[in-house]
Amino acid sequence: MTEAYGIDSEVGPLRTVMLHRPGNELRRLTPRNNDKLLFDGIPWVGRAQDEHDAFAQALRDRDVEVLYLGELLTEALNDSGARAAAVQGAIEDLRLGDTLREYLRTALASLDPAALAEALMAGVRNDEVRAGGLVTSLLADEDFLIDPLPNLLFTRDSSVWISDSVAVTSLAMPARVRETQLTELIYKYHPRFAGADKVYDHTLEHVEGGDVLALGPGVLAVGVGERTTPAGVERLARRVFAKGLAHTVLAVPIAQQRATMHLDTVCTMVDVDAVLMYPNMAEEMRALAVTTDGEELHVAEPEPFLVAAAKALGIDTLRRIDTGLDPVTAEREQWDDGNNTLALAPRVCIAYERTVETNARLEESGIEVIRISGSELGSGRGGPRCMSCPVLRDPLTTP
Numbered sequence: 001m002t003e004a005y006g007i008d009s010e011v012g013p014l015r016t017v018m019l020h021r022p023g024n025e026l027r028r029l030t031p032r033n034n035d036k037l038l039f040d041g042i043p044w045v046g047r048a049q050d051e052h053d054a055f056a057q058a059l060r061d062r063d064v065e066v067l068y069l070g071e072l073l074t075e076a077l078n079d080s081g082a083r084a085a086a087v088q089g090a091i092e093d094l095r096l097g098d099t100l101r102e103y104l105r106t107a108l109a110s111l112d113p114a115a116l117a118e119a120l121m122a123g124v125r126n127d128e129v130r131a132g133g134l135v136t137s138l139l140a141d142e143d144f145l146i147d148p149l150p151n152l153l154f155t156r157d158s159s160v161w162i163s164d165s166v167a168v169t170s171l172a173m174p175a176r177v178r179e180t181q182l183t184e185l186i187y188k189y190h191p192r193f194a195g196a197d198k199v200y201d202h203t204l205e206h207v208e209g210g211d212v213l214a215l216g217p218g219v220l221a222v223g224v225g226e227r228t229t230p231a232g233v234e235r236l237a238r239r240v241f242a243k244g245l246a247h248t249v250l251a252v253p254i255a256q257q258r259a260t261m262h263l264d265t266v267c268t269m270v271d272v273d274a275v276l277m278y279p280n281m282a283e284e285m286r287a288l289a290v291t292t293d294g295e296e297l298h299v300a301e302p303e304p305f306l307v308a309a310a311k312a313l314g315i316d317t318l319r320r321i322d323t324g325l326d327p328v329t330a331e332r333e334q335w336d337d338g339n340n341t342l343a344l345a346p347r348v349c350i351a352y353e354r355t356v357e358t359n360a361r362l363e364e365s366g367i368e369v370i371r372i373s374g375s376e377l378g379s380g381r382g383g384p385r386c387m388s389c390p391v392l393r394d395p396l397t398t399p
């Protein structure tokens, strides 16, 4: 792996992470659009920023370098090719019509990188521009010409590092599709990532980063459900095998429900050989091990997730941290992202403070839990793992 980027596990000491500090895109959420924009409430933005700053500080306190998506995007937009691609991507929406599209093309092209990045992230409302023409007149003032992207907060989903290659993902929900245009720009044009190999892109079958877990060197688990499709996991497997980035991909079917939208909402690793799993689903989780002989994909029969994972990792057992929670407490804490921990190193993780019981059980199992507040951040339905895209982790030393 290079020094600047690379991930071969969920728990290797975290060195660099990409976050997105929530900004004006959250100020676009209203009771009428929050469902469509995949938020379960209307966050108090100032408090959400405070909570996020504390999250970033907790990472820095443990010597983790924090990169911000908004800053990387602004810097990438210094490149004229990036600017042209960004503008084109933002105005493709068929709702706009020709007059408005050409107006926006000119208006966006005249913005400096910071203002353009802001427009791309926070969107553009009809009454914020004086475009004129039929479409402008027929749309309501509050209609968005360029939709805001409040889910940028969840940097986990729009790109994922697999060994020393980056996968720009292909997001399934219409409200999130444009996020990957921005991560694509960052990885293509930002000098920090010049030369980084790409293993996936946003035009391919749906794969979301929250579904992709690097269980250990050479082994990925990929949730298949509401977001990552069966065809998505197949395409990802073909691509990582072709580049030699993994030897086994475990396809893990998960319930198609909002609460369990990604694999990392029900399962995160907290040690080289231990996972925290949502108790109400842990027993039923199965995995299909996908391998290759260099030509064909081989798909094994479904096995219990922990069994298939241990086999693929070449260890005797993958331990499940048993939180022992009753089903109602477990369901409440899973909804509040109790299972969505971010490992900073083996046996050290960040979790929301509100998932009191899960955190207590983790500590009883020897896991250090760094608690952060997430009362406002959580309204987007994502926890510390969802809000972070690890860019560099130290390789694991053999246990």
Ligand SMILES: NC(=O)NCCC[C@H](N)C(=O)O
Pocket (backbone or CB within 6 Å): 037, 038, 039, 151, 154, 156, 157, 173, 176, 209, 210, 211, 261, 262, 264, 265, 380, 381, 382, 383, 385, 386
């Ligand atoms: N990995 C994750 O579970 N990310 C959380 C994404 C939440 C976002 N509001 C969504 O519905 O996509």
